[in-house]
Amino acid sequence: MNLLEVRDVVKHFPINEGAVLRRTVGQVHAVDGVSLTLAPGETLGLVGETGCGKSTLARCIAGLHPVTSGTVTFDGQDITNLSRSAMRPFRRDIQVMFQDPYGSLNPRRRVGSIIADPLVIHGVGTARERRRAVSGLMERVGLNPEHYNRFPAEFSGGQRQRIGVARALALKPRLIICDEPVSALDVSIQAQILNLLKDLQDDFGLTYLFIAHDLSVVRHVSDRIAVMYLGRVAELAEADELYEHPRHPYADALLSATAVADPDAADRRSRVILTGDVPSPIDPPSGCRFHPRCPRAGEICSVQEPALEGTAHLTACHFPIGPTDLPGPPEPADREEPAASDTSGGPARRAGDSANGRGTE
Amino acid sequence: MSLLEVKDLTVGFPTADGLVQAVRGLSFSVEPGRTLAIVGESGSGKTVSTQAILGLLPEADISGSALFEGADLLRLDEERLRQIRGSEISVIFQDPLTSLHPLYKVGWQITELIHVHDAGVSRAQARRRAVELLGLVGIPRPDRRVDDYPHQFSGGMRQRAMIAMALALNPKLVVADEPTTALDATVQAQILDLITRLQREFDIALLLITHDLGVVAGVADEVMVMYAGLPVERADRRTIYYRPHHPYTKGLLESIPGSTGVRKGRLRPIPGQPPSMIAVPPGCAFHPRCRYAMPVCAAELPPLARVTGDGDHASACWLPHEAVGLGEEAEAVRLRASGGPA
Numbered sequence: 001m002n003l004l005e006v007r008d009v010v011k012h013f014p015i016n017e018g019a020v021l022r023r024t025v026g027q028v029h030a031v032d033g034v035s036l037t038l039a040p041g042e043t044l045g046l047v048g049e050t051g052c053g054k055s056t057l058a059r060c061i062a063g064l065h066p067v068t069s070g071t072v073t074f075d076g077q078d079i080t081n082l083s084r085s086a087m088r089p090f091r092r093d094i095q096v097m098f099q100d101p102y103g104s105l106n107p108r109r110r111v112g113s114i115i116a117d118p119l120v121i122h123g124v125g126t127a128r129e130r131r132r133a134v135s136g137l138m139e140r141v142g143l144n145p146e147h148y149n150r151f152p153a154e155f156s157g158g159q160r161q162r163i164g165v166a167r168a169l170a171l172k173p174r175l176i177i178c179d180e181p182v183s184a185l186d187v188s189i190q191a192q193i194l195n196l197l198k199d200l201q202d203d204f205g206l207t208y209l210f211i212a213h214d215l216s217v218v219r220h221v222s223d224r225i226a227v228m229y230l231g232r233v234a235e236l237a238e239a240d241e242l243y244e245h246p247r248h249p250y251a252d253a254l255l256s257a258t259a260v261a262d263p264d265a266a267d268r269r270s271r272v273i274l275t276g277d278v279p280s281p282i283d284p285p286s287g288c289r290f291h292p293r294c295p296r297a298g299e300i301c302s303v304q305e306p307a308l309e310g311t312a313h314l315t316a317c318h319f320p321i322g323p324t325d326l327p328g329p330p331e332p333a334d335r336e337e338p339a340a341s342d343t344s345g346g347p348a349r350r351a352g353d354s355a356n357g358r359g360t361e
Numbered sequence: 362m363s364l365l366e367v368k369d370l371t372v373g374f375p376t377a378d379g380l381v382q383a384v385r386g387l388s389f390s391v392e393p394g395r396t397l398a399i400v401g402e403s404g405s406g407k408t409v410s411t412q413a414i415l416g417l418l419p420e421a422d423i424s425g426s427a428l429f430e431g432a433d434l435l436r437l438d439e440e441r442l443r444q445i446r447g448s449e450i451s452v453i454f455q456d457p458l459t460s461l462h463p464l465y466k467v468g469w470q471i472t473e474l475i476h477v478h479d480a481g482v483s484r485a486q487a488r489r490r491a492v493e494l495l496g497l498v499g500i501p502r503p504d505r506r507v508d509d510y511p512h513q514f515s516g517g518m519r520q521r522a523m524i525a526m527a528l529a530l531n532p533k534l535v536v537a538d539e540p541t542t543a544l545d546a547t548v549q550a551q552i553l554d555l556i557t558r559l560q561r562e563f564d565i566a567l568l569l570i571t572h573d574l575g576v577v578a579g580v581a582d583e584v585m586v587m588y589a590g591l592p593v594e595r596a597d598r599r600t601i602y603y604r605p606h607h608p609y610t611k612g613l614l615e616s617i618p619g620s621t622g623v624r625k626g627r628l629r630p631i632p633g634q635p636p637s638m639i640a641v642p643p644g645c646a647f648h649p650r651c652r653y654a655m656p657v658c659a660a661e662l663p664p665l666a667r668v669t670g671d672g673d674h675a676s677a678c679w680l681p682h683e684a685v686g687l688g689e690e691a692e693a694v695r696l697r698a699s700g701g702p703a
Contacts, residue, residue: 049545049546159634186402186403186572186635187402187572187574187613187617188612188613188616188630189634190616190630191616191617191630191631195628195630219618220619220628221618256550257546259550259553259573259575259579260575260578260619261574261575261602261614261620261621261622262578262602262620262621263578263579263599263621264599266578267579273551273554274551277515277548
């Protein structure tokens with residue numbers, strides 16, 4: 001059974017105007033009908049660019065935002081828009097780790113008591129037991145337990161993120177939502193934290209929802225990956241499958257734009273350069289939200305929103321890239337490479353990709 | 362002749378806790394039309410060294426020399442330096458929102474720049490040039506957008522406008538300090554493409570400062586890796602990624618998912634953290650974190666020296682010259698030379 005099921009979740013934020021008589025003049029369509037599942041012990045990566053709704057979705061799942069519609073089911077129980085008290089037992093099972101190791105720790109409190117907070121709030125153990133538990137947690141995440149009484153400012157960015165990990169682990173959660181957990185860290189420190197998260201997953205059977213904008217990192221940690229664009233899932237597939245055979249033109253463009261630390265791969269790559277910017281989520285385009293920027297868009301794309309379809313590899317596209325290319329998609333992408341062999345968009349792209357150093361794992 | 366030749370640059374900041382030795386003796390040169398990438402993590406001194414060269418650190422203790430076409434930038438008077446900065450050397454910073462003045466129209470800012478540096482150009486001509494530049498960097502309908510304020514531009518467009526300003530006076534050298542770090546992946550790709558295309562078109566030398574080895578892989582001709590205020594390795598792009606000599610460079614590559622150093626499975630992070638720049642470790646500053654540290658490493662600072670038989674490849678490490686590359690074989694050489702894992 002799935003540990004987490006998200007069905008058709010919609011989250012709109014009203015835009016209000018007027019100082020006295022507040023009236024709603026529009027909606028920000030932050031998340032607009034997203035469905036996902038997470039199996040126990042799995043890591044699902046959630047990628048997308050600024051404003052695609054990935055963090056909002058995470059907050060909806062954690063119960064930090066009420067959802068506008070749709071359902072969130074955790075371990076078979078509907079936890080959608082529960083009251084604070086009804087949500088409480090689930091908060092032990094679902095923990096969130098944030099990006100900013102500077103902003104998410106209270107600078108005036110000692111790290112031992114910061115890590116103990118969840119235990120205190122949920123009334124776990126006596127003071128002595130909690131202290132012992134915190135020391136154990138600190139040791140487990142690679143902090144010196146003797147630093148129990150230090151303040152966050154005495155720790156480096158990497159160590160602070162370890163404090164965040166320890167705090168998230170305190171209640172022995174089953175699901176940890178990691179929202180850009182390594183984005184603020186230098187690469188050598190980032191690798192330490194990524195390895196730590198992996199070890200903890202193996203030891204405690206944790207399930208991760210891993211949000212990041214760095215696609216190389218997401219591929220490294222995830223079993224499956226969902227690519228979001230303007231509040232919707234464009235594509236969802238196994239990590240390697242997605243990177244090697246992206247089917248949605250947006251996923252294709254995003255992956256081809258990812259900077260990879262391998263010169264040969266960088267030289268061989270055929271980049272899909274998107275034109276323009278991401279449209280506003282206040283008034284998203286009709287039909288497929290990606291159609292105004294899509295190199296493959298046809299007439300239907302501006303009219304009908306494509307459903308997320310497929311069994312293992314799901315794509316929301318009328319003209320997906322790949323072997324089942326529908327006849328007559330329009331002119332191929334604006335690529336840097338000569339387009340001679342590129343009439344279908346699909347095969348040439350994959351040829352470039354397998355030579356891309358991506359197939360190294 | 363090199364366009365820019367930096368020799369023995371040191372930069373220190375006096376603080377209440379002691380002298381912060383941000384840059385401790387840096388030499389490098391940039392050739393006309395070429396791209397040198399300086400790579401390093403927070404606090405490695407990469408940004409501080411270029412800011413010192415450009416005269417943007419009035420409060421720092423600076424020594425050494427920085428010859429730009431024969432003139433020492435560190436000794437020029439403020440007026441002459443200001444002329445060079447902007448017209449012959451221009452800078453693209455990370456955050457375009459703070460580098461563009463929010464209260465002036467984008468086009469006005471470009472026009473003003475051209476007009477200030479060359480009084481022979483009329484405002485009308487300068488404005489036409491601004492429109493042309495905005496078109497060149499890919500701003501749609503530049504004749505209209507020229508009258509927009511910076512907040513009306515998206516992040517990617519603001520960075521494009523910054524690039525337009527950087528190019529306005531036909532510079533010979535562009536210093537780009539983390540030019541795409543604040544941008545999303547697809548926008549980053551657009552901007553990198555734009556920078557390299559314009560660089561080729563106008564034959565500009567590029568000094569790229571970044572922490573991102575992914576960006577460097579596709580852009581640089583030469584790469585210099587910095588650690589704790591010193592260069593630890595310098596070579597052409599492919600050598601750095603496929604035949605690194607310095608354990609820090611190798612450690613960086615083994616920390617990045619999808620890089621040449623991580624073929625499969627687990628990352629091999631560098632243990633520990635970068636040192637305090639007030640109390641830099643003696644000898645090689647990297648030795649406390651180095652898997653292959655030998656007694657000499659804590660005693661003596663290794664010079665940045667040629668790696669024999671490997672072209673222009675230079676590395677500041679006491680390991681023997683054969684200890685280049687990634688993978689098992691190179692690892693065996695390193696471990697043998699250092700007498701086992703430290």
